[in-house]
């Protein structure tokens with residue numbers, strides 16, 4: 001508990017410093033504690049320490065921890081197969097990793113049945129730098145599909161999500177984050193119903209992401225230590 005609280009404080013200080021460097025309000029940045037591979041017991045301690053928004057990559061792993069972890073908001077941040085969309089709607093409060101119109105359609109149908117009158121908040125994952133190793137909409141596809149996405153009942157599209165270039169130097173991710181921010185401005189100009197959240201930045205590059213406009217950072221190792 002004391003260890004996770006200290007890690008939380010240190011991280012929040014670094015987020016605040018980055019926000020101030022960029023002339024942004026630090027309160028405009030929210031932290032998702034990424035708990036993949038972290039035991040339910042440690043997740044419970046993190047939630048007790050105020051890290052009550054948690055991110056998981058897999059539907060099954062999150063579902064297995066939930067009986068032991070009360071009071072958290074659960075974000076799905078990993079790739080989701082269409083056939084697990086229904087289960088994802090049961091397990092998660094927010095799906096950050098929506099990467100196709102087909103998947104969004106599945107989630108929308110499930111959300112209308114499972115949580116009527118309460119649209120499921122989602123983010124659209126974008127592969128802004130055309131990286132073959134990454135999931136997400138290519139920007140031209142997102143431009144084409146956005147109106148159809150926004151028309152789906154059962155979903156509320158809160159904004160965009162991306163993963164920075166994985167490299168030793170966090171500066172390598174800056175152009176990706178800046179590109180996501182520019183794309184969001186362009187899309188919101190034509191589609192004011194698209195939300196303004198930008199989920200970008202992980203343990204190695206969250207400071208750069210905050211400087212480039214992140215409103216959500218997803219941090220695992222910098223809070224919980226290396227994954228085994």
Ligand SMILES: *Cc1c(COP(=O)(O)O)cnc(C)c1O
Pocket residue numbers: 034036057077078163201202203204218219220221222
């Ligand atoms: C694992 C993961 C994170 C957190 O990564 P860390 O390097 O542990 O901070 C963030 N976003 C996604 C999509 C992830 O899969």
